[in-house]
Amino acid sequence: MPKKVDHDERRRHIAEAVLRITGRHGLDHATLRDIAVEAGISLGAVQHYFRSKDELLQHVIAHTGEQVTARIMAGFAGLGGTGDTGGTISVGSFLRVMASEMLPLDARRRAERRVLQAFGVRAADAPHLTEPLREGNDWLHDRVAELIGQAQRDGELRPELHAGHESITLLAMIEGLASDIMFGVRDPGQAMESVRYHLDRLAAR
Amino acid sequence: MPKKVDHDERRRHIAEAVLRITGRHGLDHATLRDIAVEAGISLGAVQHYFRSKDELLQHVIAHTGEQVTARIMAGFAGLGGTGDTGGTISVGSFLRVMASEMLPLDARRRAERRVLQAFGVRAADAPHLTEPLREGNDWLHDRVAELIGQAQRDGELRPELHAGHESITLLAMIEGLASDIMFGVRDPGQAMESVRYHLDRLAAR
DNA sequence: TGTATTTTAATACCCACGTATGGGATAGGG
């Protein structure tokens, strides 16, 4: 048998290269040749692990979504597990952390956000590319809604709130603030302050 | 002197063609040749009115921004002019209308939103393209904040709100909902319902 | 050590894009 390499690892390595290029120059400028150079391999090697660019992009978007989701899930886990009230931090401060994970506050998250935005633009034309992201989005929404409901029962958030709508509102707001930051009309500090303000307004008196 | 053509009109015509193509297939697929066909002219004619594609895109983004802003400004004008309380509709319902103007609820607004998103992605690389949009954004934010303050004084909105933050929150939320709709995770009806819910939560008891 | 098979590299292909060019059509002013 011949040389055996970990395909998944290689694909991750290539996806990370795409992420770095995108962070610097945008996804449009991520050509297969540039990707190869950034990954330190040849064009042929890239082709070996991805049959087409479309397949590569599909992997990149899935990988990026997983990265973001994983960080948030880690936060959920740290909150106290399967829904009991044993968490050590408040729901409000957790949601603030969640927001900071989603907003483009550093180079890494800026690159991720750029990938996500770029695929958002292509979503209408190529729905198959973004399917995994839609799942992640639904999952996140449900979890946030659950969390809000639980915090209401615990007396941390106002009882008259509609958990489902508040979840949509909060996540949409974070998404919008992320766009604002990328666009250059809002700086990260202002964005986080707005999140803090919004969450304070949801807190029980 | 030779034939005289209204340049501005022609450029608008071409920009509208780009808008239609973008609405159907995305800005990436708006090639100069396709644009010429869609506008019913030749490639040479397009080149005659725009020296380069970059110049064309700059015009398209400015044109699109103006279209959106114009519709919202018309709404502000109808509200009662320079800030007096003579408006005939409530601030709440006006903000709802504003949201419906900004959300991609029909083909026209979907196309506009696609253009805006596409340029948002390029903003980091080509800030000069999006400069006019940033102005419009600042203007809109200030106006909404003013409006909220005024509505508080009129007793329509809760007095404890921070007008500036609420303006940021509301506009970010609308932007996020727009992204959700384009992405396919939210339908227009849900989005408008969330806007309505959010605005209700701002209303005085 | 041989060998089969994966991995890597080099390079050729073809197409679509933005741009450049040259000429022809059009029409207002002398």
Next chain:
DNA sequence: CCCTATCCCATACGTGGGTATTAAAATACA
């Protein structure tokens, strides 16, 4: 009527992109 500047078109060029092809290198197992 003609001339000149504008407008428009057809077509050519060069580049860069994804893809395809081919062969060399590397390596685990017999």
